[in-house]
Amino acid sequence: MSSKEFKQFLRQNKLLLPQQPIHDDFLGVIEKVFHWSCFYGVFGSKRFISLIWSTLILGSLVIIEVLAIWKVIRALAGVARDMSGHRSVTARLAGTIFYSISILSLVLISKLYYNWRINIAGVWAKVERSVGVKIPVDKTLKCRMSFVAGLMTFCSFFEHALSILASVGFDCPPSLILKRYVLVSHGFIFMGQDYSEWFAMPLVVISTIATLLWNFQDQLIVLISMGLTSRYRRLNECLAKFCELEKQHMDSDKKVEAVKVYTWRKMREAYVKQAMLVRKIDVALGGIIILSCSCNFYFICLQMFLGITQGMSTDFLTGLYYMVSLAWLCIRVLSVVLAASGVNTHSKLALNHLYTYETHCYNVEVERLQDQLTKDYIALSGMGFFYLNKTILLQMAGAIITYELVLIQFDDQGSDGIALNATNI
Template identity: 35%
Template structure:
């Protein structure tokens, strides 16, 4: 059957229309050949759909140059520009040592092994590994004694998390530049429907998380220096402070290394780096999730407005390809970020259980400062875990919002492209995961709560059994 191009919109219900190969290739996420019709060009001019060859891998040199210039344009609301200053702060602590995080476009990103950033990150990772191994030595020694407590594992888990976090960000560094180039290509494709204000959202999320983390860690330092007199000049020396702090917070290291001023200064600096790594792991998952969820939100807004105006077959096709491109990007991001997601949830789950155990076994005569620190630290830990879960679950939530809109599509506008989009949204599982062991949805929060209750009962029974020996 042959269908004339000029009659294409009048026969939207005829499936044979799509037998002539009239599809496009969206670089670099879809893999189809670009063939443009006159009707498509007219719609592109009116609705702002990408021109033929834009985001396409074709043999036309001028089209490739135009594509390259478009990807290199600076956009302050792009994900690369919005997260750049935050990554620069993280690099001060040896995380994600990628060059060009403040460049005008993602084309300026590069990972080089012999740069100062990469060497600095590698040195910090090795340093954390030494501290983590010392913590494990103390934990093994404690297991052999009759006074072993669950909290003896806290140091090994805390610094082990820092080592794994630093290593995973090193592993992500060479993958970050190509990932951001694909992300930018997707943004250029979808920005015509609207552009979310990522910079403001990222600033708010980062400010809240890091400010709360700073307050929590400050309370921790004050709690671990109970005998230090801040208003007594005779006692106000760096050595006295570090001695008090190291013996109370890093007894598991002092028992292996011994104490001197150099060890005290080393442990003070290393503890700050490890604390930032712990908090930034959660923050990074929040920012990546927000960047993807906001793009789905933009497409959902366009879908709702298009459905109210009886869209044509070309409009449905463009929306379907946009959703397909964004879905492919989510899967690519999940492939690179899922180890960090798994580390984030595993670490938070352990420390929530540990904090609950410490809270249930606290002595009645515990001081006011210790009580303030316990409740503040525990509230921040739970709030941060809930924040990571909800923000990551928004990707799955936003990817399914458009499905009820398709169910209300007018009969005269329903076509094969609408059907394909409906099938895609109904069957495709779009969500971040923890190395594919679990997918982060809203239901996952209930699973976390159930796991915390189960593990807490086991820990309480184990702790009581040890104390009664």
Template identity: 30%
Template sequence: MYTKKRNLKKGLNEVYTIYKGRQVSLLKPINSSSRSFHGALKWILITAQCFGQIPVIGITKPDVKLFKFKWKSWRTFYCILNCTGAFFLTSTYVINVFVNGMDIFSSTSVAFHINTLAVTLLFLKLATQWPKLMYKWAEMEQSMKRYGWPPYLHIRLNVLTLIVLSIALVEYTIVKTNKFLISKKYKTNESIFEYYITITLYPHIFPYTKYAHWKGVILQIMNILLTFSWTFNDLFIMLISTGLAVRFQEITVRLRTLKSLKSTTIETWREIREDYNRLSQLTKTVDNALSYIILASFTNNLFFILAQLFNSLRPMKDTLEKVYFFFSFGFMIIRTVSVSIYGAWIYDESKEPTTILNSILSDTYNVEIKRFINQIKFDTVALSGKHFFYIRRGLILSMAGAIVTYELVLIQFNVNLLQEETSENGTITYS
């Protein structure tokens, strides 16, 4: 086995090894715009900014040094305007609860708006940290460029985004269609849109202000923006988890290759251990930036699963309502499980090298391998909800047990609601 260098176009050098008669590349040239995590997220972040999230300047640039956050920019102004609208709607729902009281059904609207307001503010805070975070991510990619670019990562991220947002759009269309048909059925002298806004969607607002079409349009726009942030919260965690997990996968693949080689130096094992350490440090940096977002995601999902389960005990009026309930409840379950699995993917991949390292032959074993094993054994590399919990596979079972327990308590304290007839507000619609 021997190593060579050959000149490539644009002055790049590619280091490759001849092993068993085959040419194995150790250093692949990486295009800074497309073969980078920030490049793979480009169109996703552009979509998010259209809905007032993560107002960072320069996300289409190939160099992370060009990423900036400025308070005096139209992106930030749009995001703050979004936060202001979310705060207004949240305040109206909270005031309505204090005036008219609260039950499990009215609390869902309050919880939805509180969560979306919190998430929008948290993404604004993340935007201030995003340039620095992506710079550290780019440094990690630069140090690991000899591993190559994770196959189809950009396609995987875009397909995941397309699937999640498409399902969310279908859900949103179903619920709005249901409410529109209700408005069409019960309207009197008002137009359908006026009845839809003043009676069906926001009956607690218009007793205090006169209706105007421009007010209805603004409220609908705000509802769309908040619904997007409600879905994007979970999606963003899955995207970040994918970007980190595939990098840990590359280290595992590299370890399998080294294990098969008959002669390896201690410097080689030190390099891969240092790569793992840099990736672990990046994961902890990402966790510090995303902890509150993760906590908001799991809190929101847990609450709405409980609310939907309770709502399932009540009779439903028509077919469309049943379709919406089963579609929405299924989507909520899939979202919660997906966030847990994608988040746990990081932890699983960070522990995978242990099996390989423990099976290395004694004549190859050295002090760097021992250090590597100890680091993996005693270090927890995972995303967390502000360290209240770590996202591992066992979290799904813990949540399932908690849901059963809390649902029984919820039924016990709200058994009188189950005896009432189904009302127009009986269906949980998150808006």
């Protein structure tokens, strides 16, 4: 085939595109999500007022954490003024863990936002632009991401509002709502004689932001996983389309064999670039994944323990809160694991088309791509300690059941009673 014929074939082949325009809605949506996260105190915006707000949130969380740790030390030392009811060591420890999770979430999300703005977003756009093959557009990605972000935020607010209602109850006079909620939800910090509205009102705001930060880390994992899965799905659709075209032109002229090899090389390079993108994001997201899985595991165990030992024996509103909170925690864990495992699942789907590829059309680039997809394990992980695939759900479920049995077996309600809003300490 002459050089002129080769160039003409490249122009006619719609699967090849030397410089593809960016038509991935993911970058626009995730940028808006990071922008709105500044209201939770996430560092990232260059606006001065945003920096002041983020510093104020972080400072407030640190102050509450220091107070909670001090109360735990006093409780363990046996010098706490009140060790009854919800002011037990377990309750104080749960409050300390909750706010430590919030601080870590704020720091890790801010770090991710910074890396995303200066590096990862540019790499994502570069991979999209230089992929070398014309992959189809995911027209529903923007709507799906917006729906997931909105739904998770709404559920977080609803669960938090229900926790406030369960703490206050229906019999509380309007003038005492704030006092009762703060003393019940933050009894691990101070008691009735320490109450002050000047301290209580900012505390309610900070606790709400802390709850949203905890939920936001799961939301980020789900949204980024959706973007990576969408890219793999589009690549797989492009590969499937090319395989179908090969079947339709089985008796094509041998002169185009070089162009077919060239097309397969571009396809293989697209999968290489996609794998590189997943690994780069995995490095930036690993800390958040570890924090998300560990804290969700802890609070699922705690909420199940509270629901089994106390939730059903108390009033209806408290029992309802325990069930709703536990259900929301389980849904979040399922959403994170299933969304992240989709990256691993879709990274292997192209093998189904390669295994059924026509034998006489087989070439060295197809063999290389098949070998690459078979041996290269692509998945999001918790800094390499574990991978988010579907099998981890069974492992987490088994561990939760084991720890629940241990907690129930060694429970001593008389000396260590708990009445705690685990997700809104």
